[in-house]
Amino acid sequence: MGDMRVAVFGAGSWGTTFAKVLADAGTSVVLWARRREVAEAIGERRENPDYLPGVTLPESLESTSDPRVALAGATDVVLAVPSQSLRHNLTAWRGLIDPSATLISLAKGVELGSLKRMSEVVTEVMGVPESQVAVVSGPNLAKEIAAGQPTASVIACTDHDRAVAVQKACTTGYFRPYTNTDVVGCELGGACKNVIALSCGMAGGLGFGDNTLATLITRGLAETARLGEVFGADPMTFAGLAGLGDLVATCSSPLSRNRSFGERLGRGETVAQAQAAAHGQVAEGVKSCSSIRELALRHGVEMPITEVVHRVCHDGFDPREMAGELIGRKTKPER
Template identity: 45%
Template sequence: MKACVLGAGSWGTALANVLATNGHDVVIWGRDEAVVNAINKDHLNPRYLPGGALSPLLHATTDFAGAIRDAELVLFSVPSQALPVLVSDASALISQTAVIVHAVKGFTRPNNVRISEHINLVMPNVEKRLAVLSGPSHAEEVVRGMPTTVVIASASQSTAETVQDAFMNAQFRVYTQADVVGVELGGTLKNIIALGVGLTDGLGLGDNTKAALMTRGLAEITRLGVSLGASPLTFSGLAGIGDLIVTCTSNHSRNFRTGRLLATGLALNEALEQIGMAVEGVSTTFAAAELAQTHQVDMPITTALKCVLKGDVTPGAAVRELMQRERSHEMEDVGQRPLTHHWRFS
């Protein structure tokens, strides 16, 4: 299969390397000539994946149209804020039969549209050829061949299985799913909670606090997800609790590290400057808070984090406010929706 990966950051590079390792004809497109040259000449991406050896079969280019030309699989792996322009530029170049995959974890702003929704709006009639890749997977570990499991979600079983076959190998196990909304939202919303767990880590609040934040965070992720059409069961799987765990407990997580920096008293712009790469949880927090208000979904952790990011309250004050909320019952009515996400066509 001829595959094109748009985005030479850490995740795009790691996924392109999986495809190349599997024997596909892969070209990865990036804007930075230094990154492209390092991939081609040294089989490394020191800017985004220092120390990760890449397949010598992986080719990189700055030629956007040339990368997409004749590709049978096109993967978008860029920060969410860069996606709209990229999709617009690519729409006329992508073959009418190509499978399209995205591995972007965020919303398009300011309308808070899911990534697959945006792609469908710009490129009509691609729903059956479109898939979402998500799950607990740090690029730094994928590129080193550490055992990893992810999920491919698509409205088409055939498309999901085509992408599954393209990526799956002994180190990279791929499951399929029909719940595109749930898989997409699980991978997106967990970044909010990772910011919060990073804050508590930076404040030295201990494991009890982290466990509580992750568990209650999953509850509000599920509430919003179900209100937007997802199956509650998806959030108990790899794209839900699996991705939440890995993002909230690892130093590879930019969102976790950003939260920890904010707890030291740094302003948001200072923390982001230290991270030096996209931190999707920041814009996602604002998007989710707006969606929660629109759909009348209770998301206290997200709301508190939004106030911290805006500088309206300190991290410590936000924790105190969350702990002193009015008493409530633990089991929300989020699991009553029947499982309706199954494939109707292939």
């Protein structure tokens, strides 16, 4: 890529892993960590002990806790902070970012209050056109990718050429990105799947098996696609990697934070107990279920699974009493 230099903001498991992917692809990359000790561990020990213990990071990956250092000469900026803190963080970094930089969002969620998707938060805070913002989505369980296991992903941007440039910067033998221009569909798929994964975790915690899981995944995809339709998403996106692909990985894997969180709730733990067990890892769906539910209500879209997840996470409902509602609704044609 020669002159491309990427700054990755956020040294959690996915931010660190994506920085590793970029470095493995031969792209010049610097990883910004909020805590100095994390940046130093990456620089000195080639490891992120908090989020990716045991994974050796490439020698070429630079790290810093100073946003100025990270952004010096950066042509592309990857935003890998939790969705609900994106606005606050980006506002702080705004003045340091090259106005022509490609902004790449890794966060999956819908902002509470504004009900904006992450790319909309970015365009609003940065004052850039949507064609300057790309989104990475798909079956992206960080630990597996960090271990070099093969996976595919989607780089979505309304500007196809920009998507291709990002695609080239992160293509490796184990990480295969496809491009897509349907940013809305990719983002809604990524945000909703966290909520559906919470429901799948609850079902698992309640002792239900694979038929229930398959039912929730399929009906969850149906309600995600209904929401997408209202916002002009391409229905095919939901059958692809950023839709079904991401949904299956997140709903089925014990590595998924949202699934694990839901499982604890299904076993009878409180939200506070499940939060404590997450050790600072963010289960995005816990907050996003409320903003997605609000978005659906505002546009008259039925999202029964999202509704149940919201009630369990925020209204104190017991998943055991909601089990029937989770799966069973009034009988009607499938389509």
